[in-house]
Amino acid sequence: MKIYFSDFFEVNPSILEEFGAFNISLINDLPLFIDPFLLFGSKKTEYQELHENILKYLTFLKTKAENGINDFAEVKSWYLFPEVKQNWFGYSKVGNGGSGLGPKFGKAFSSSIHIVFDDLGKEQVTQSSHLEKAGLFEIGVGKDNISDFTTNLIKEFLLEYTQEFTKKHIDKKHIKTINVNKVYFDYELERWMPKEYELPYLFGDFALLTPRDILTKDDNWINSNDLRGDFTRICGSIPNDQLRHEIFNYFKKSLPKPPKNKKNTQKEISLAIHNTIKQFPEIIKYYVKQKEENKVGAKNISKQKVQEVESIFIEQLGKFVELLMDKSDFYEISPESSYEESLKRINYLKTVIEDNDGYRLFYVNHQPIKREEDLQIIYRLTWFASDFDVNREPNNGRGPVDYAISKGSKDKTLIEFKLASNSKLKQNLAKQVEVYEKANATKKSIKAILYFDASEYNKVKKTLKELNLENAENIVLIDAGRKISASNVK
Template identity: 50%
Template sequence: MALKLVFTEYFDITETKMEQHGALNICLNADLPLFIDPFLLFASDKKEYKIQHDKIVNHLISLKEIAKNDGDNANLSLFKFPEIKQNWLGLCKYGNNGKGLGVKFAKDIISAFNGFYSNFGSETVSDTSHIEKLTLVGSGVGKDFISDFSTNLMFEFLLEYTESFAKKYLKPHQIKTFSVRCVYDEDLMVWKPREFELPFFFLEENGDFILLTPMDILTKDEAFICHNDLVGNFRNVANSIGNYSLRESVNAYFQKTLPVLPKKKDIELAVSKTINQYPEILDYYIRKKELEKDKSKKISSEKLDQLKNELIKTLGDFTKIILEESEFFNTRPTSYDESLKRANYLKDVIENNDGYRVFYHKGKAIASEDTVQRIFRLTWYATPFDVNAEVNNGRGPADYKISHGSGDSTIVEFKLAKSTSLKKNLENQTVIYKKASKSINDIKVILCYTKFEIGKVNRILKKIDQEGAENIVIIDASPKVSASVAG
């Protein structure tokens, strides 16, 4: 059975074609942790991107007018936006179903437009308005809003972008016509459908369409304009204020609010209080970021390259090594036996089939716990078992819960040996999850990058009387010397 985990594999095309179109080679098994950053639209030299940025901002300004005019009586449906799952970007480690922007977001943003952000769209310090502004202080509007809202407003553009790729590079049987609601009628205030010829899951019955996204508008983690960056650079922002009187007032107020030996939380509180006293600071911060727009493209490119090396390439390389043909797709023992077998299978691939190589880039160890978790999920391709990632059983999220019916479940936890909390986690974590979920089995998988880390783990296991335990799988991902070199 061939594993077709990424777009190029599924559609049997070269990565060069994706690169020529500028599109991200998405994973079709789980979301990639990437997001659209609207500041990259603003910072781009491409006219079509600038048009999209203006479209996003103008729609938000129109919503602000509705919020101010109608207040609590505003039509909430106008302020709700579903997650567009077909782009396969977001936080889901398996699948692509997210929450989107629902009722809570609608109420929060209506409140924000009638409060702290009532001047949105009428700024004079910055070149233009930026939707990221709404996430800079505690308005209840979270950073997830940036990508979800932007994707919804760019939906028609992304569909056109994907359609042009499909018509140029894909075969007729790989394309299907879909009617998609993506065109906003400003007079009727409704979203209207439009037809597109799009790539789809042609190997599946009633397969959904797939949406491609340009790489140069994507970022990993934080947007270029964000709360953490504002807090971290607050003194520089304050000192950049051209108005002497305002600059002195801001610095004096901020300094007065800080304790003698401030901790991180003290600084965050002082920043928040100062912004509430002098809200125009946000516009000076945004103006400072506008002047650094060339830096935004470089940072985004570096983050994307990092993710491509650490995750996308790792997933592809791993499947090429051994998962393309696997006996595990046909086995059906208990959840514990199956989970243990697959954990040991992962260990064998990494230790004995050069699988360790995918965890290194230019000699540097790159895989995080998240990377190993995603790779482990691939070993459950086409399985009858229910595999839930980060299931919350009342005591915080476990990495995986594998189950087959209500009476057969196993929890699998992944850790890096270098973790400073490894001993504590080995002693307590899975036990807590078991009690909360009534799971009868548990397995711990520990990835070691050096012989020293292997020794550290063995010492910990000996100390807690778990040495040689069947359900603790230690994976040696240290670089191996080939037989020819050793000889």
């Protein structure tokens, strides 16, 4: 069964590990991305140079913006990039193809870069500037944009890194010479240039390796959630007592007076914090300063997050696939309809999870998975060996459904994977898939609901009873709670 880079290109996973590369899935994107702070905080000279090159390009963009960009062709040339989908990381909803950096990002960033990076190259509070600052201002730049921009700006390094591994460890039958677009920036010509590489080639495209030690999951080390969540302590650390007083005074005035014997709601506090940061952007510099002072923390947390992804999506998933192969007919191709095949496979999953120790897949450090996105990726990676067309989260106009399984245009089944802990589960069961069915021109749908304990099970059963869905064939409850070993059962 082939899922990972090592499988398709016939390389021992230990060789990838020794090289320092992450063993990517070539079936679906995994929820990791490159954090530019890990380049800045690294002791490796090559990583520090990459961070300096990012700042060099930002300096170029800022200079052009200050001189005035009147032609959208310049924005298109300097700010717009496709997603580097060949690294198989990120937020894509189908396979590994994301939207990349489009006109919306280009216009937002080009019009605000002189504000976001006002002290670029002249930093006094912080040691350096950071691309991630763009995600701290309300300018329409999110963490996915930061990730895509970073990957594009260090693409030459990633290509050379992959080419080095390819020449040493991959059979020539898997290698192709590729002329890659937008590899490096020529500052004299002021344009992105192509370059030729020998790369691993599969499914009509090349694959790109990434070092494990520049990857993270969920958030950049510098992120808006931490900025707002640690607002009071950050502001309290500002050495300028006059500025500190003005900030706290503005914050207090921004809070509405609560009713008698009541406190301000979290929503009111969050809005006051947001308004205060907008009024005093200096707060961001002191936040970044604190982040810079904890480079070791950034490295340790990112390492832990990468290990968690490897644990779930490589080690435990590999064992889970082995169970499916050994204990069921999950991977046997069936001539049945998409609905029958989908229902049969989900029930196979249920059996393996509940009766054959498959539940272990859904625990990391003894804690159950609580992200539906992770559950959906797991499902996608276990379904790959099928003659059915599997679309993960296809969006046909009314929002993405988890999967549409089809065999021809007239035989399609929609599948929703949900956690019982989802606060909107009842709403979803009642309305969501019905809407999706209309958008996808199908009447067939299946809902698989994963629960971890008795309270979650009781909640689901109550919801199904309220909706008159207790005996619905197309709703499959899966018990992923820890099981007592047979040897310990009395």
